[in-house]
Amino acid sequence: MTHRDNSNHTPFLKWAGGKRWLVECHPNIFPPFSGKYIEPFLGGGSVFFHLTPDRAVLSDSNAELIDTYLAIKNGWQKVLEILQHHAKKHSDAYYYTVRSSRPKSLAEKAARFIYLNRTCFNGIYRVNRKGQFNVPRGTRNSVIFETDDFEGLSKLLKKAELKACDFEEMIDGASAGDLIFADPPYTVRHNNNSFIKYNEKLFSWNDQVRLSNCLKRAAQRGALIIATNAHHQSIIELYWDGFQLQSIFRKSLISANKKFRGNYEELLIVGNV
Ligand SMILES: C[S@@+](CC[C@H](N)C(=O)[O-])C[C@H]1O[C@@H](n2cnc3c(N)ncnc32)[C@H](O)[C@@H]1O
Numbered sequence: 001m002t003h004r005d006n007s008n009h010t011p012f013l014k015w016a017g018g019k020r021w022l023v024e025c026h027p028n029i030f031p032p033f034s035g036k037y038i039e040p041f042l043g044g045g046s047v048f049f050h051l052t053p054d055r056a057v058l059s060d061s062n063a064e065l066i067d068t069y070l071a072i073k074n075g076w077q078k079v080l081e082i083l084q085h086h087a088k089k090h091s092d093a094y095y096y097t098v099r100s101s102r103p104k105s106l107a108e109k110a111a112r113f114i115y116l117n118r119t120c121f122n123g124i125y126r127v128n129r130k131g132q133f134n135v136p137r138g139t140r141n142s143v144i145f146e147t148d149d150f151e152g153l154s155k156l157l158k159k160a161e162l163k164a165c166d167f168e169e170m171i172d173g174a175s176a177g178d179l180i181f182a183d184p185p186y187t188v189r190h191n192n193n194s195f196i197k198y199n200e201k202l203f204s205w206n207d208q209v210r211l212s213n214c215l216k217r218a219a220q221r222g223a224l225i226i227a228t229n230a231h232h233q234s235i236i237e238l239y240w241d242g243f244q245l246q247s248i249f250r251k252s253l254i255s256a257n258k259k260f261r262g263n264y265e266e267l268l269i270v271g272n273v
Helices: 022-023 046-051 063-089 092-100 105-120 148-158 168-171 204-218 233-239
Strands: 037-039 056-060 160-164 179-182 224-230 244-252 263-271
Touching: 022 046, 022 244, 037 046, 046 056, 056 063, 056 168, 063 092, 063 105, 063 148, 063 160, 092 105, 148 160, 168 179, 179 204, 204 224, 204 233, 204 263, 224 233, 233 263
Parallel strands: 037 056, 037 179, 056 160, 179 224
Antiparallel strands: 224 263, 244 263
């Protein structure tokens, strides 16, 4: 069941491939459901914050990201206090000091993660081979946003189970009546040169095949499925049997060059809805 409270839960992270545009342009594509909400590629959680479900299972393979959600869920006050400290000290040099720090407590780790996300180049998350965050400083200077409501986020996250793991484990746990929203990195076949690198590991074509197979199994058990992906023939071939496929359009206004502004086509994959 979705629980629509009146608070406005704005995602607190900028995330590559984030789906804020999806909930803004297509808010009604998510069906009512009787079980739990499952989001196995959580990232910035735009859809979770839009739906505010009563029962949720949220996961991502990025353990630092999941730790940040856990810190807000279980101790948002401490996270905010440290983030306010980072905001006061923020400068070029301070950014690199925080970037090379390795804090021990969950609250310090989360405040560091949010601070770097908000001040690094384009909100990108990228780590080197040793797993160390290596994105340079960006141009934005706001560390605390007017929209921040960590207390509200914490209340909402209390209704969610959080886990750092691979998507297959989560999707295999879905049963009849659950809603799965799956938003993987958009890798396509024969595209190994322009791969998408989120963590140390790539999301390979084999992962796309594995995803489509476990979504099929979940659909056969009666779970409701909404997934997004690249509008590409190789992806269409993975899902044409057993799912409804639709084109959805993402408006992009961000390119500085007029030629690149406009509608981008993506694929919506729907099962049992
Ligand atoms: C497109 S982003 C999700 C964006 C999210 N829907 C939002 O609105 O911000 C894809 C996410 O998948 C995660 N990911 C990559 N490989 C994964 C895997 N094998 N299992 C689970 N999550 C994975 C990445 O860490 C990234 O956060």
